[in-house]
Amino acid sequence: MREKKISLRLENICDMVPKTSKKILDVGTDHGYVPIHLVKNKRVISAIAADISGSSLQKAKDEIKKNNLSDVIFVREGNGLQVITDKDEVDTVVIAGMGGVLISDILEEASHLSRKEEMFFVLQPVQGVEELRNYLSAHHYEMKREKLFKWSGKFYQVFLCKISKNMQPSSDEYYYELSQELTKNPDRELLEYIEIQEAILQNIKHSLLQLQHKFELNLEQQNKLESVKEKILFYERVKSNASQGFGKQFG
Numbered sequence: 001m002r003e004k005k006i007s008l009r010l011e012n013i014c015d016m017v018p019k020t021s022k023k024i025l026d027v028g029t030d031h032g033y034v035p036i037h038l039v040k041n042k043r044v045i046s047a048i049a050a051d052i053s054g055s056s057l058q059k060a061k062d063e064i065k066k067n068n069l070s071d072v073i074f075v076r077e078g079n080g081l082q083v084i085t086d087k088d089e090v091d092t093v094v095i096a097g098m099g100g101v102l103i104s105d106i107l108e109e110a111s112h113l114s115r116k117e118e119m120f121f122v123l124q125p126v127q128g129v130e131e132l133r134n135y136l137s138a139h140h141y142e143m144k145r146e147k148l149f150k151w152s153g154k155f156y157q158v159f160l161c162k163i164s165k166n167m168q169p170s171s172d173e174y175y176y177e178l179s180q181e182l183t184k185n186p187d188r189e190l191l192e193y194i195e196i197q198e199a200i201l202q203n204i205k206h207s208l209l210q211l212q213h214k215f216e217l218n219l220e221q222q223n224k225l226e227s228v229k230e231k232i233l234f235y236e237r238v239k240s241n242a243s244q245g246f247g248k249q250f251g
């Protein structure tokens, strides 16, 4: 059967799976498109397609059967990484299309796996990017690759990471939303993303300053205002570096 074309979002997720990977677990597989694409394109040998919802898993079962892949893609119903043990020899876990907080909760509940440190994780939060980056940084995950992309009018990020005990938590919180790596080679897409984020921050700053005129800000509000101001400055720096780079490229 010819494979259905997958979306750019799913393509970016599949591209992050290491070339050395042999067996993946796709947590929250829904239709099973990610494991089907990876197996059909010989990117991995086999996969476990898992979902907490029986009805989502039924969709995956039907797609896998339609593609004659039932002998290499195994479906499992359950919560997060609880569906596997070390014996499954999964080398890469994909968790995509969920909020960053839910993704970090799923990672947190996987302490039964002693091989977790050998695994690669491909993570694609639909919101809560900063919360997920925060969690990864505090729990010794090392970013191996990361990408920002635009799909269907919205920006998304996707990460490939791995636990590394030598990894120290980041001391620069203003990189949590974007990361130093992503801002190293700014392109027009990154600048568009920054414009949107900056507009949101300017609104928050404006509301907090208006509040400050009427009342004294509490400690939480003061901290928020400081962090918003610093983030705006950080985005301004990235934009100014980028415009110099573009000047060289196109000027």
Ligand SMILES: C[S@@+](CC[C@H](N)C(=O)[O-])C[C@H]1O[C@@H](n2cnc3c(N)ncnc32)[C@H](O)[C@@H]1O
Pocket: 027, 028, 029, 030, 031, 050, 051, 052, 053, 056, 078, 079, 080, 095, 096, 097, 098, 106
């Ligand atoms: C929006 S879909 C994303 C599907 C696919 N991963 C993607 O990126 O397009 C989210 C899926 O995650 C499943 N899900 C939510 N929480 C889960 C959990 N704790 N463990 C496993 N699956 C979960 C839902 O049932 C749903 O099928």
